[in-house]
Amino acid sequence: MIAFGLGIASRNSALDIIETFYPLPAVNPDEDFARELSNLCELRFGDSGFRSLDAEGLEVFFAAARDAFQHEQESVAARLRDSERPILLCLSHGQSPPTSAPEAFLKLHLLSHRLARPHEQNLDGIFSVLHNLAWTSRGPVSLQDLPNLLLEARKQGETLSVHSVDKFPKMTDYVVPSGVRLADSARIRLGAYVGEGTTVMHEGFINFNAGTEGQAMIEGRISAGVMVGENSDLGGSSSTMGTLSGGGTEIVSVGRNCLIGANAGIGMSLADGCIVEAGLYLTAGAVVRELDGEGNLVRTCKASELSGLAHRLFRRNSLSGAIECLPRKAHVTLNEELHAHN
Numbered sequence: 001m002i003a004f005g006l007g008i009a010s011r012n013s014a015l016d017i018i019e020t021f022y023p024l025p026a027v028n029p030d031e032d033f034a035r036e037l038s039n040l041c042e043l044r045f046g047d048s049g050f051r052s053l054d055a056e057g058l059e060v061f062f063a064a065a066r067d068a069f070q071h072e073q074e075s076v077a078a079r080l081r082d083s084e085r086p087i088l089l090c091l092s093h094g095q096s097p098p099t100s101a102p103e104a105f106l107k108l109h110l111l112s113h114r115l116a117r118p119h120e121q122n123l124d125g126i127f128s129v130l131h132n133l134a135w136t137s138r139g140p141v142s143l144q145d146l147p148n149l150l151l152e153a154r155k156q157g158e159t160l161s162v163h164s165v166d167k168f169p170k171m172t173d174y175v176v177p178s179g180v181r182l183a184d185s186a187r188i189r190l191g192a193y194v195g196e197g198t199t200v201m202h203e204g205f206i207n208f209n210a211g212t213e214g215q216a217m218i219e220g221r222i223s224a225g226v227m228v229g230e231n232s233d234l235g236g237s238s239s240t241m242g243t244l245s246g247g248g249t250e251i252v253s254v255g256r257n258c259l260i261g262a263n264a265g266i267g268m269s270l271a272d273g274c275i276v277e278a279g280l281y282l283t284a285g286a287v288v289r290e291l292d293g294e295g296n297l298v299r300t301c302k303a304s305e306l307s308g309l310a311h312r313l314f315r316r317n318s319l320s321g322a323i324e325c326l327p328r329k330a331h332v333t334l335n336e337e338l339h340a341h342n
């Protein structure tokens with residue numbers, strides 16, 4: 001995959017680019033156009049990188065883009081002509097890791113615009129190219145510049161509000177994908193892939209390179225790398241185990257029509273139609289008794305060995321405390337009314 005974006009960049013006082021907003025990123029331009037973009041960025045064809053465009057560079061871009069752009073793209077891009085902030089053109093190849101903050105931001109935009117699915121792009125090393133920034137009521141600010149800006153704002157009788165200090169901003173300051181409802185936008189990072197028809201309630205969280213396939217009710221946490229299938233429900237404060245810290249390496253996924261109950265969690269993937277009882281944290285190595293439809297023991301194994309089984313209920317036997325996996329009886333449906341107005 002080749003992606004490109006014309007973006008508005010923010011710099012710190014040392015003039016390093018710390019962040020970039022791409023109003024209209026695009027993927028897979030035709031080869032002639034992609035070659036022209038490489039030339040404009042002074043890159044070898046096939047390499048990733050970016051270049052700040054002056055007025056002349058912008059006109060070269062528009063001349064090259066004229067045939068390739070749709071009308072809507074052309075009009076959005078044209079509005080960047082009178083930007084007070086630096087404009088840059090960034091090219092990124094899906095298979096290569098990001099090597100700069102502008103490229104990392106382009107890759108994150110692609111995910112939230114649903115132009116790239118989680119795991120489709122190489123994001124290795126993204127933490128080392130992103131800056132840890134203060135995300136403020138006046139946009140991203142480097143931590144070195146922050147004390148001065150806080151003081152200057154006060155001198156003018158204003159308060160500069162710092163919403164977070166992080167490498168990733170909230171998604172909705174950059175992209176609001178169609179057909180979603182997001183109760184607390186601060187809990188969804190740029191780079192989340194939020195499927196059409198998804199509702200994320202206040203307790204829900206979606207990390208970058210992770211998300212939902214389509215209609216879903218998210219009241220729990222979707223860790224980096226985790227994908228949740230259509231019509232699934234993550235109950236209040238439930239958890240999908242991530243791999244960014246804490247030692248795990250297996251990236252988990254949730255199938256379609258699943259329910260992870262309130263305060264439950266998974267450290268192994270779930271196939272379609274599975275339910276995890278409220279409060280049960282199912283780690284990959286947890287010992288589970290697999291039962292047949294009559295309640296007879298089939299085998300005792302690790303939870304991860306049951307990942308491929310569809311339509312199962314995982315629960316703690318309320319008499320013995322043992323974790324059981326049995327053919328599911330309970331039916332899970334999303335509340336139609338909740339999703340009708342996404």
Ligand SMILES: CC(C)(COP(=O)(O)OP(=O)(O)OC[C@H]1O[C@@H](n2cnc3c(N)ncnc32)[C@H](O)[C@@H]1OP(=O)(O)O)[C@@H](O)C(=O)NCCC(=O)NCCS
Binds near residue numbers: 219236276278317
């Ligand atoms: C695990 C769960 C799905 C069971 O649901 P269910 O199958 O509808 O449960 P029921 O209460 O109808 O029980 C069905 C049968 O299984 C038994 N059973 C249920 N949970 C059991 C357990 N933990 N241990 C032993 N037996 C259990 C019941 O006693 C009942 O037995 P019976 O058929 O002999 O009467 C439910 O308890 C649960 O945790 N749901 C999650 C809901 C949730 O968190 N939603 C998100 C909100 S934010």
